[in-house]
Amino acid sequence: MKPIKILTFLTALCISTASFAQQKPANSPANSPANFPANFIEVEGGVSLPLGNFGKTSTATSLVSFKGTINDLHGYAKAGAFGAVDGAWFFSKHFGLGGMFKYGTYNLKGVDSLSYGYEESFDVDTTRTTPTNYKMWSIMPGLYYNLAIAGKFAFTARALAGMAYATTPRIYVNIEDGGVTDPPAIQNSASKAAFAFDLGAGFRYNILKCLSVNLKADYFYTKPDFAITNSTRITDAGREISQYDQPLESINFSLGVAYQFGRKK
Amino acid sequence: MQNLLFSRRYLFPGAFIILVLVGSACNKAAQTVTPHLPGNEFLTTVQLQLTNTTNPTDVQLASSTQMSPYTNTYQVDSIYNNLAFMRLKANSTYTGRVIILDETKTPFDTVSIEILARENYHLFFFEPSPVLASAFVVSNTTTYIPQNDWLTGQPASDTTAFGISVNESTATSAATALNLVVNRTDMDANNPPLQIGLQDNFVTGAASSGTLRLVLRHQPNAKNGTYDPGSTDFDVTYAVTIY
Numbered sequence: 001m002k003p004i005k006i007l008t009f010l011t012a013l014c015i016s017t018a019s020f021a022q023q024k025p026a027n028s029p030a031n032s033p034a035n036f037p038a039n040f041i042e043v044e045g046g047v048s049l050p051l052g053n054f055g056k057t058s059t060a061t062s063l064v065s066f067k068g069t070i071n072d073l074h075g076y077a078k079a080g081a082f083g084a085v086d087g088a089w090f091f092s093k094h095f096g097l098g099g100m101f102k103y104g105t106y107n108l109k110g111v112d113s114l115s116y117g118y119e120e121s122f123d124v125d126t127t128r129t130t131p132t133n134y135k136m137w138s139i140m141p142g143l144y145y146n147l148a149i150a151g152k153f154a155f156t157a158r159a160l161a162g163m164a165y166a167t168t169p170r171i172y173v174n175i176e177d178g179g180v181t182d183p184p185a186i187q188n189s190a191s192k193a194a195f196a197f198d199l200g201a202g203f204r205y206n207i208l209k210c211l212s213v214n215l216k217a218d219y220f221y222t223k224p225d226f227a228i229t230n231s232t233r234i235t236d237a238g239r240e241i242s243q244y245d246q247p248l249e250s251i252n253f254s255l256g257v258a259y260q261f262g263r264k265k
Numbered sequence: 266m267q268n269l270l271f272s273r274r275y276l277f278p279g280a281f282i283i284l285v286l287v288g289s290a291c292n293k294a295a296q297t298v299t300p301h302l303p304g305n306e307f308l309t310t311v312q313l314q315l316t317n318t319t320n321p322t323d324v325q326l327a328s329s330t331q332m333s334p335y336t337n338t339y340q341v342d343s344i345y346n347n348l349a350f351m352r353l354k355a356n357s358t359y360t361g362r363v364i365i366l367d368e369t370k371t372p373f374d375t376v377s378i379e380i381l382a383r384e385n386y387h388l389f390f391f392e393p394s395p396v397l398a399s400a401f402v403v404s405n406t407t408t409y410i411p412q413n414d415w416l417t418g419q420p421a422s423d424t425t426a427f428g429i430s431v432n433e434s435t436a437t438s439a440a441t442a443l444n445l446v447v448n449r450t451d452m453d454a455n456n457p458p459l460q461i462g463l464q465d466n467f468v469t470g471a472a473s474s475g476t477l478r479l480v481l482r483h484q485p486n487a488k489n490g491t492y493d494p495g496s497t498d499f500d501v502t503y504a505v506t507i508y
Contacts, residue, residue: 066383067454111297122485123383129297175485178496182487235385235488236455 036262037096037146037154041087042214044256048104050077053246057110058239063117069233069240070121075248076114077134080106082252088144088158089262099141100160100198106134108169114239115173118185121238124177131169132189136248138164138196138222152206156214164196164222166248186231187241192224204258214256221249306376307331309339310366311479311501315351315359315467325351325359329501332368339369346425350504351477353445359467361447363389363479365499381463384453386485389462390492391447392478393505395436400446405490406460408447410480414492416502426476426504433478443475443505459490469507478502 049055054075063070081104088098108131115129142160149155170189175182202216226244233240310330317323328348333340353359367374380387391408392415403409415433425431436442446468449460462481479502484495 067385115297122386123483124485126298177483177485178498180496182485182495185486232486234486235484237383237385237486 036090036093037148038260039087039089039096039262040212040258040260041085042256042258043083043085044214044216044254045081045083046216046252046254048080048082048106048220048250048252050075050079050106051249051251054248054250057113058117060113060116060120063113063239064120065239066121066123066237068236069238072239072241073246074110075134075244075246076108076110076131077106077248078109080104080134080250082254084254084256086158086256090144090146094145094147096144096146097141098144098158099139099162100158101137101139103135103137105136107131108133108171114171118173118175118238122175122177122182124175124182126176128174128176130172130174132171133169134166134248136164136166136222138162138198138220140196140198142198146204149203154204154206155201156204156216157201158218159197159199161195161197163193164224164248165191165193166222166224166226167191168226168228168244183232183234185233185238185240188229188231190226190228190244192226194222194224196220196222200252202254206260210260212258212260214254214258216252216254216256218252218254219249220252221247223247306367306374306379307339307369308365308376308481308499309368310373311481311499312364312366313351313361313477313479313503314364315353315361317354318358318360320354323354323357323359325353327351327503329503330368344425344501346427346502346504349425349501350427350506352506352508353467353469355444355469355472355507357469359469360450361465361467363463363465363481365481377463380481381461384451384461384463385455386483386488386495387461387498388459388482388484388488388490388492389449389465390478390480390482391462391465392433392480393443393445393447394433394476394478395442396433397439397442397444398435398437400442401435403492408449408462408465410478411492416478425502429474429476429504431476431478431502433476439471439473442473443477444470444473444507445475445477445505446470447477453488455488459488472507474504474506476502477505 053073056074058074084102086100088096090096119127140160140162145157147155168190171187173185198220200218204214206212312328315325365376392410419431448466449462451461451464452458480500481498483498487494
């Protein structure tokens with residue numbers, strides 16, 4: 001229940017930011033809205049490159065354990081894809097308030113290592129490992145920065161903080177030996193909400209007065225402490241994770257299209 | 266044309282739909298199949314080494330092998346039982362251990378060491394036959410093989426047990442039963458621990474004869490103390506005389 005309340009609050013904050021964007025600030029020679037950057041709403045998408053243990057894989061031999069289970073800090077996340085909607089209202093020449101909603105997925109790499117680890121640990125003829133993927137969405141309000149460089153170009157940056165809701169993959173390992181299908185080893189999917197932040201910078205090119213394209217790079221960080229359950233783990237051998245408390249961090253490269261409004265000149 | 270392309274009405278819903286479609290396309294489940302790697306050992310020879318606890322010079326070594334005594338080569342469809350017998354003293358206790366060898370290698374490989382390393386999913390079963398019906402209790406702590414998995418219908422010409430039928434049966438009295446009880450004495454590293462059977466106690470009663478079937482069950486992610494889960498790594502039968 002608590003994560004839902006926090007999400008509702010953050011959503012309301014983002015909406016209220018957009019509502020403020022509709023209001024006209026008082027004109028003054030020193031702080032004229034005519035000189036402010038345009039407010040915008042943007043749709044963006046791109047590629048996300050996992051960092052740290054989140055994006056690492058264990059070697060096959062390091063996952064072999066005959067007597068007792070073995071923990072694994074690595075997340076096996078492959079480069080993923082994401083889509084986002086964000087927007088900002090500029091209250092000064094350079095700074096604005098806004099927010100971003102983002103959803104992304106990461107498939108798993110190194111599944112052959114996982115599969116080999118289970119096969120050797122259980123000393124069986126064949127293992128078939130079928131993973132789902134990581135899913136992550138986030139909602140983050142924060143500060144936006146804009147610096148016109150030349151002509152239609154501008155440098156942009158943003159610092160956002162909010163929350164992310166991440167789901168780990170389900171890893172299903174089918175075990176066959178001596179013509180018999182043994183009980184599968186199943187690492188169940190787990191979900192958790194946690195604090196998240198995003199720091200990014202990029203460039204904006206104004207195609208039209210009301211339309212721009214944006215190229216950005218962002219660093220994203222969250223650290224949910226997942227409690228992971230496993231099904232039909234009857235004997236103590238092979239890889240078995242009951243907790244995953246590693247940062248889910250990534251570098252994200254995105255291309256976006258923004259609709260700009262509210263600029264006076 | 267320009268108005269149509271960049272219309273407020275269509276631009277953002279369109280872009281969002283494209284993003285969703287791209288995301289969905291990247292969301293296919295992958296499956297990795299890891300077939301068995303070559304180079305694993307053969308289980309060519311299974312030995313039971315029994316030592317009388319009151320007379321350490323009374324050592325029995327019963328051996329069942331698939332290594333031809335004539336060519337010293339592994340015969341996949343043959344079993345040689347000329348040494349697969351044991352003579353045990355009545356009313357005695359023997360400590361026993363199971364020795365598994367791969368004699369295709371030079372020097373031979375002691376596979377029971379590897380079984381011990383993989384103790385969490387291996388379990389040995391011992392079935393004396395004829396077994397006294399009143400003593401036959403199948404549980405996750407006894408070594409008996411469930412009757413559904415007994416050897417039946419084996420040909421009379423089977424010389425596995427020196428002319429004794431390898432077909433398993435029950436006896437209603439000690440006079441006709443093989444008076445032998447086997448207990449496992451070693452425990453694995455599961456939580457809670459389960460028996461293994463590499464180390465055992467053999468307790469004999471009155472003089473009798475019969476067979477002792479030894480089965481190693483491989484129960485990956487399935488071992489629970491019972492016979493059923495998993496598959497069989499080997500299944501051999503020894504002739505037993507208690508005198």
